Amino acid sequence: MNPPPPRDADFPFGATHASAEFILRSSDGTNHVDFFVHKLILSMTSPFYKTMFTLPPPSTPPPPGPQSVDIERIVDGVQYVVLPVSEDAETTLHFLHHCYPYNNPPPTDPPILRKLLRVLHKFDMMDRLSHHVNTLIAFLARERPATAFAIAHLFKEKLGPAARDAAYLSLRRTSAQITQEQAALAHDDTELQHAFNRLIRYRQSCTSCARSTADNVNRISCYDVPGSMEKDWCSCPAYSTGYKPGRGIERYPMWVRDFMEGCKEVLEETPHPDMMLDARLYILPVKTAAGSGCARCRVTVDGLPLFGARLAKKVALALEGVTFGIAYERMRYQLACEMELSEE
Numbered sequence: 001m002n003p004p005p006p007r008d009a010d011f012p013f014g015a016t017h018a019s020a021e022f023i024l025r026s027s028d029g030t031n032h033v034d035f036f037v038h039k040l041i042l043s044m045t046s047p048f049y050k051t052m053f054t055l056p057p058p059s060t061p062p063p064p065g066p067q068s069v070d071i072e073r074i075v076d077g078v079q080y081v082v083l084p085v086s087e088d089a090e091t092t093l094h095f096l097h098h099c100y101p102y103n104n105p106p107p108t109d110p111p112i113l114r115k116l117l118r119v120l121h122k123f124d125m126m127d128r129l130s131h132h133v134n135t136l137i138a139f140l141a142r143e144r145p146a147t148a149f150a151i152a153h154l155f156k157e158k159l160g161p162a163a164r165d166a167a168y169l170s171l172r173r174t175s176a177q178i179t180q181e182q183a184a185l186a187h188d189d190t191e192l193q194h195a196f197n198r199l200i201r202y203r204q205s206c207t208s209c210a211r212s213t214a215d216n217v218n219r220i221s222c223y224d225v226p227g228s229m230e231k232d233w234c235s236c237p238a239y240s241t242g243y244k245p246g247r248g249i250e251r252y253p254m255w256v257r258d259f260m261e262g263c264k265e266v267l268e269e270t271p272h273p274d275m276m277l278d279a280r281l282y283i284l285p286v287k288t289a290a291g292s293g294c295a296r297c298r299v300t301v302d303g304l305p306l307f308g309a310r311l312a313k314k315v316a317l318a319l320e321g322v323t324f325g326i327a328y329e330r331m332r333y334q335l336a337c338e339m340e341l342s343e344e
């Protein structure tokens with residue numbers, strides 16, 4: 001039985017394009033779709049196609065074979081050269097949407113996004129479309145940060161910073177949510193599974209870093225810790241740090257300690273500093289202080305949100321130091337150093 005004849009792509013890549021010069025023929029098994037495209041547009045976006053179009057035609061015709069049967073197609077008296085590609089129709093369509101100036105929604109399906117990045121990488125288009133490609137990763141990262149990380153990590157030479165941003169965003173998710181994302185991806189895909197394992201190790205390092213930072217009150221100035229200045233001391237239960245006066249924070253109210261314990265608990269599951277700004281963490285300590293009947297605590301508890309924000313900033317700074325230990329982070333570090341130098 002003969003394979004079905006190629007089908008024409010839908011608008012705008014169908015045969016209605018009078019100005020098109022050649023055909024990209026996608027392949028899903030024996031189903032082929034013909035996309036009518038322009039040399040100029042592909043040359044502008046892909047160095048691969050640019051080189052191909054500027055090469056002189058071969059002096060001898062290619063030997064006959066299954067591929068060469070259909071290397072030309074005539075539509076309404078116009079002859080088109082056919083270039084077979086190994087990608088399927090959906091990937092080819094997304095690829096062309098990135099070459100042509102149409103306003104199209106980004107692919108949100110991870111396998112499609114991965115195929116698209118693979119073809120953009122294959123045709124050497126990652127650098128030219130870097131802003132666009134980074135936006136695609138960031139778009140996916142809003143809903144599925146771990147998946148976005150895993151896909152970007154596969155192209156880490158080009159998408160390192162986007163991978164790192166997605167990994168950081170994943171700290172807002174619980175381990176159970178990360179496991180869910182992992183389960184939704186193909187299990188037989190060892191490359192993606194490897195990337196997920198890398199992310200899980202990163203998250204573990206972040207958890208222990210965030211937890212120990214949020215627990216260390218002496219990294220914080222006593223002006224920031226509510227009720228820790230000697231003039232604010234009262235007869236309410238207080239947490240003693242064992243520090244001598246003048247050398248650090250000696251004591252601070254139990255409701256500050258309660259708040260810090262709450263933070264540690266939240267960071268254990270979701271080690272992102274923003275999680276420490278969640279209003280629910282403040283309800284109990286504020287109730288304790290306000291309901292204590294202590295005039296001083298009622299005043300000093302007003303400083304708790306500012307303390308929480310500063311503690312979150314400390315955690316964010318500490319997390320900057322947690323790395324994957326791979327090349328793109330060295331790039332990021334060099335960039336940060338250069339920026340610091342230029343500010344001086």
Ligand SMILES: [Zn+2]
Nearest residue numbers: 234236294297
């Ligand atoms: Zn008090």
